[in-house]
Amino acid sequence: MPTITERLAQDVRFKESINSCINCGVCTAICAAAEFYDYSPRQIAGIVQEGNEEKIIALLKSDTIWFCGQCMSCKTRCPRNNCVGIIIAVLRKISQEEGYFVESRMGRQQLLIKRNIGSTILKYGYCIHPEIVNPEYHPEQGPTWEWVYKNKEKVYERMNANLDKPGSGTLRKIEQDTLQELRDIFEVSGGVELFDKIEKYSFEKAAEMGLASNPDSMDNYVKYISNE
Amino acid sequence: MNKSIVVIGAGVAGIEVASILADMGYNVFIIEKNKNIGGNVAFWHHLFPNNRSAAEVREYMNQKIKVPNITLFPNTEVTDISQKKNVYVVRTNKDATFEVGAVLIATGFTPFDARRKEEYGYGIYDNVITSVDLEKKLERGENITTTQGMAPKRIAFVHCVGSRDAKVGHTYCSKVCCITGVKQAIEMSKMFPDAEMYCFYMDLRMHGLEYERFYKDAQENYNTQFIRGRVSEVSENKDKSIQLKAEDTLSGLPLKMKVDLLVLLVGMEQGKDSDKLCDILHLHKTPENFIQPQDPHLQGNVSSRQGVFIAGTCIQPMTINETMQNARSAALEINHYLLHL
Amino acid sequence: MQNEGLKNIWAKYQKEIADDHYYYLRSCIRQNFFPGAEYYFLKILREVLGKDVYDDPRHTTCTGIGYHSDIVPFETIQTVVAREFALMTAAGYRNVAVSCVTSFGIYSEILETWREFPKELQKARENLWKATKREFEIPENIAHASDIIYKFRHQIAEKAKYKLVNTNTGKPLQIVEHIGCHYAKMFPVKGIGGAEFPQVLSGMIAAWGGDVVDYPERRHCCGFGFRQYLVQQNRGYSLSNSKKKLESMQPYEPDAIICNCPGCTMFLDRWQYTLYEMEGKRYGQNNESIPVLAYEELAALVLGFEPWNVGLQMHEINTESLLDKMGIAYNPDEKYLDKNKQPIGSFNKTGCLSCC
Numbered sequence: 001m002p003t004i005t006e007r008l009a010q011d012v013r014f015k016e017s018i019n020s021c022i023n024c025g026v027c028t029a030i031c032a033a034a035e036f037y038d039y040s041p042r043q044i045a046g047i048v049q050e051g052n053e054e055k056i057i058a059l060l061k062s063d064t065i066w067f068c069g070q071c072m073s074c075k076t077r078c079p080r081n082n083c084v085g086i087i088i089a090v091l092r093k094i095s096q097e098e099g100y101f102v103e104s105r106m107g108r109q110q111l112l113i114k115r116n117i118g119s120t121i122l123k124y125g126y127c128i129h130p131e132i133v134n135p136e137y138h139p140e141q142g143p144t145w146e147w148v149y150k151n152k153e154k155v156y157e158r159m160n161a162n163l164d165k166p167g168s169g170t171l172r173k174i175e176q177d178t179l180q181e182l183r184d185i186f187e188v189s190g191g192v193e194l195f196d197k198i199e200k201y202s203f204e205k206a207a208e209m210g211l212a213s214n215p216d217s218m219d220n221y222v223k224y225i226s227n228e
Numbered sequence: 229m230n231k232s233i234v235v236i237g238a239g240v241a242g243i244e245v246a247s248i249l250a251d252m253g254y255n256v257f258i259i260e261k262n263k264n265i266g267g268n269v270a271f272w273h274h275l276f277p278n279n280r281s282a283a284e285v286r287e288y289m290n291q292k293i294k295v296p297n298i299t300l301f302p303n304t305e306v307t308d309i310s311q312k313k314n315v316y317v318v319r320t321n322k323d324a325t326f327e328v329g330a331v332l333i334a335t336g337f338t339p340f341d342a343r344r345k346e347e348y349g350y351g352i353y354d355n356v357i358t359s360v361d362l363e364k365k366l367e368r369g370e371n372i373t374t375t376q377g378m379a380p381k382r383i384a385f386v387h388c389v390g391s392r393d394a395k396v397g398h399t400y401c402s403k404v405c406c407i408t409g410v411k412q413a414i415e416m417s418k419m420f421p422d423a424e425m426y427c428f429y430m431d432l433r434m435h436g437l438e439y440e441r442f443y444k445d446a447q448e449n450y451n452t453q454f455i456r457g458r459v460s461e462v463s464e465n466k467d468k469s470i471q472l473k474a475e476d477t478l479s480g481l482p483l484k485m486k487v488d489l490l491v492l493l494v495g496m497e498q499g500k501d502s503d504k505l506c507d508i509l510h511l512h513k514t515p516e517n518f519i520q521p522q523d524p525h526l527q528g529n530v531s532s533r534q535g536v537f538i539a540g541t542c543i544q545p546m547t548i549n550e551t552m553q554n555a556r557s558a559a560l561e562i563n564h565y566l567l568h569l
Numbered sequence: 570m571q572n573e574g575l576k577n578i579w580a581k582y583q584k585e586i587a588d589d590h591y592y593y594l595r596s597c598i599r600q601n602f603f604p605g606a607e608y609y610f611l612k613i614l615r616e617v618l619g620k621d622v623y624d625d626p627r628h629t630t631c632t633g634i635g636y637h638s639d640i641v642p643f644e645t646i647q648t649v650v651a652r653e654f655a656l657m658t659a660a661g662y663r664n665v666a667v668s669c670v671t672s673f674g675i676y677s678e679i680l681e682t683w684r685e686f687p688k689e690l691q692k693a694r695e696n697l698w699k700a701t702k703r704e705f706e707i708p709e710n711i712a713h714a715s716d717i718i719y720k721f722r723h724q725i726a727e728k729a730k731y732k733l734v735n736t737n738t739g740k741p742l743q744i745v746e747h748i749g750c751h752y753a754k755m756f757p758v759k760g761i762g763g764a765e766f767p768q769v770l771s772g773m774i775a776a777w778g779g780d781v782v783d784y785p786e787r788r789h790c791c792g793f794g795f796r797q798y799l800v801q802q803n804r805g806y807s808l809s810n811s812k813k814k815l816e817s818m819q820p821y822e823p824d825a826i827i828c829n830c831p832g833c834t835m836f837l838d839r840w841q842y843t844l845y846e847m848e849g850k851r852y853g854q855n856n857e858s859i860p861v862l863a864y865e866e867l868a869a870l871v872l873g874f875e876p877w878n879v880g881l882q883m884h885e886i887n888t889e890s891l892l893d894k895m896g897i898a899y900n901p902d903e904k905y906l907d908k909n910k911q912p913i914g915s916f917n918k919t920g921c922l923s924c925c
């Protein structure tokens with residue numbers, strides 16, 4: 001079994017994203033997450049550079065790796081050509097593959113994203129569809145969106161869109177054969193495997209917490225992680 | 229034995245080598261692309277570690293070349309160098325040809341072009357200047373103000389601009405900018421006693437005997453704070469003051485600061501002159517694009533080509549006194565070479 | 570701001586942008602929230618500039634939002650992108666026009682990976698073949714849709730009906746531009762003007778008569794943050810980043826914000842509404858909000874297309890103040906009408922922001 005440190009190094013993105021860190025703070029200075037959360041990309045670079053297996057595993061189980069917003073602002077100016085945003089992406093990948101993500105509050109949220117964005121991708125062929133932006137969960141979208149949402153057909157028609165209809169155009173319906181190709185791509189390239197892992201580890205955690213007894217009854221767990 | 233030498237570059241190194249070799253009885257031709265001698269010292273105001281006027285060093289150089297067997301060719305550039313056995317034939321853009329026994333390259337350095345660090349807004353934001361601009365202003369006796377004509381109340385100095393930075397292709401430390409920053413902070417504080425000074429550094433490289441004293445003095449007597457963090461981004465406020473972002477890495481917190489004047493401590497890089505000579509003579513270069521000595525310990529002034537010597541900051545970043553010492557060793561090396569031909 | 574300095578930077582970052590024959594790749598966010606922007610992009614290219622653009626019904630999301638929220642593996646997104654390229658290849662096109670900055674960043678990152686690590690390219694080809702029996706060529710030219718509008722900005726200016734000039738005062742409008750992090754922060758050479766002083770939008774604004782506002786937080790992220798917005802509990806992150814920008818631009822009293830990226834357009838629009846609901850604060854002139862437009866919408870307005878056809882009624886922040894300044898004629902009564910000029914529903918103005 002390769003160590004976590006070795007697994008990190010196997011990802012080509014990781015190799016490209018950490019050379020050596022001079023601890024200059026250029027990344028943390030402008031990080032969109034650093035001001036909002038207790039988070040510092042400089043410290044992430046330090047931990048992965050040190051390569052201490054225990055510390056890295058602790059990191060993979062913590063909220064810390066889930067604070068980054070993937071804006072990649074930290075790439076532009078790093079004097080050592082590092083990119084902590086991409087290091088984070090690789091850490092998150094391994095955290096999910098190993099099931100460590102369920103050990104932190106922020107990590108557990110991956111199930112919500114998988115069930116929301118993940119299923120939208122395979123159902124509609126888009127990451128977002130008007131159907132999933134329910135004003136009830138999106139008060140920030142405001143009354144205009146509520147109006148759009150409630151009158152989708154007419155509004156999108158007015159905008160010359162092609163909502164859920166065959167052919168080309170905005171929000172057209174993606175045909176079944178295309179959706180099948182997308183699903184097949186997810187099947188052969190590890191996408192489905194990742195979805196399954198997120199579900200599996202989340203269920204195990206839910207069971208451990210006494211919030212679910214079988215994988216089809218995860219409502220309590222979902223409610224819990226949505227509000228914790 | 230050919231007792232003539234061509235020295236390329238009339239800065240600190242070139243002139244020191246020329247004057248020593250002239251003393252020894254050689255004929256020296258100095259080829260200088262500019263009108264004036266002095267290289268980068270020509271426009272400098274005060275020098276660390278003792279704040280002496282750079283004019284005194286210039287005066288020293290002027291005296292040194294006033295000897296019959298040194299001939300200075302100002303406004304002249306080398307266009308070609310060829311070799312016939314132990315004789316080098318040097319041609320210039322003024323159609324002069326010199327047949328000499330040795331060539332010394334002392335082309336010095338070019339201050340880093342701060343416009344390349346786009347995130348610092350040099351050449352875009354009015355109140356961002358470089359350490360070189362500041363010396364020039366001081367030397368010309370100009371008032372130091374913001375572009376709005378106000379006396380600055382807060383000045384920040386950014387270390388390592390164009391040095392230790394893979395993004396601009398310069399991984400090395402330029403060696404002189406830390407102490408230049410401290411020197412300039414003290415000068416600014418003397419000029420504006422109520423103003424606050426901030427130096428943003430990654431490591432303070434206080435390698436000279438007196439430098440640490442300077443540093444302490446700046447902290448204790450000249451309102452200078454040292455913050456460990458590289459400046460990440462510079463922008464302009466509506467009132468034309470400057471906003472900078474860095475991390476105070478010792479406390480681990482991102483910080484945003486408003487300053488009236490921002491001074492970029494620009495590093496040293498090799499200019500086109502040394503690149504061109506390296507091409508003509510097929511000299512080896514270091515990965516940092518400086519001219520590679522034959523042996524860093526034992527033959528520091530010998531280039532990868534017999535009869536071609538190097539001195540001063542075309543080899544690596546150096547202070548003025550290091551350049552002086554380096555030039556003297558180059559002169560001995562050349563003398564030794566010519567005597568044993 | 571010294572223009573010489575800007576020109577010096579811009580001269581370093583002028584990338585090649587194909588002149589014609591684009592294979593169009595749509596944006597999930599843009600088509601949801603600003604469908605008119607995509608519609609008018611195509612219309613302008615085809616009808617105003619006489620270009621050929623192929624709008625292929627078979628392409629899909631690039632899965633970029635899933636990738637950056639970590640539920641789509643790198644190998645999967647590479648294969649999805651490979652499929653888009655295969656469709657382009659099959660349609661006989663070589664130039665791609667991408668409607669989304671996130672996608673554009675994805676394409677840039679993947680092409681860079683394939684260049685550095687040919688094995689990854691090999692794997693993407695194999696995966697695609699296994700899943701779809703498709704093959705692909707790498708596009709000759711990848712442009713963000715704004716690059717193309719930038720390229721033709723002067724032609725658009727020549728045909729313009731309106732300028733970015735305040736018709737009451739005759740002065741240029743003060744416009745904030747927001748580029749979107751993934752346009753050039755990862756690969757500055759892939760963006761017009763680079764990462765620090767991008768020219769892609771400022772070039773349009775200048776060509777159409779406006780002035781660009783350079784405010785301190787110009788380069789800061791809008792705060793999308795992918796998982797930070799997608800998960801309801803994390804949205805404070807997103808909001809606080811937008812707020813930081815809005816506070817920073819407020820002293821300049823901008824007439825409008827123009828965005829490059831579909832996500833940013835949505836956030837800077839919606840978060841202004843949210844901040845008003847939560848804190849009673851607005852950031853524009855006369856204590857009003859600042860209209861936020863996509864560059865395609867702006868191009869359409871400048872060319873004289875009717876604002877409600879362009880889709881400005883889908884913005885939470887009213888854009889009428891901008892239309893009035895530009896002297897654009899519009900009928901306020903038609904704002905919420907359908908295709909047959911019948912009213913569409915009615916507004917429920919009571920949100921529940923303070924309780925959530």
Ligand code: SF4
Nearest residue numbers: 031068069072074085
């Ligand atoms: S990518 Fe993540 S770590 Fe990098 S600046 Fe953005 S939020 Fe910070």
Ligand code: SF4
Nearest residue numbers: 021022024025027078
């Ligand atoms: S910018 Fe680069 S070198 Fe500096 S602290 Fe961040 S990762 Fe390390």
Ligand code: SF4
Nearest residue numbers: 388391401402405406
């Ligand atoms: S001397 Fe100081 S400022 Fe100059 S490059 Fe070295 S560490 Fe940086």
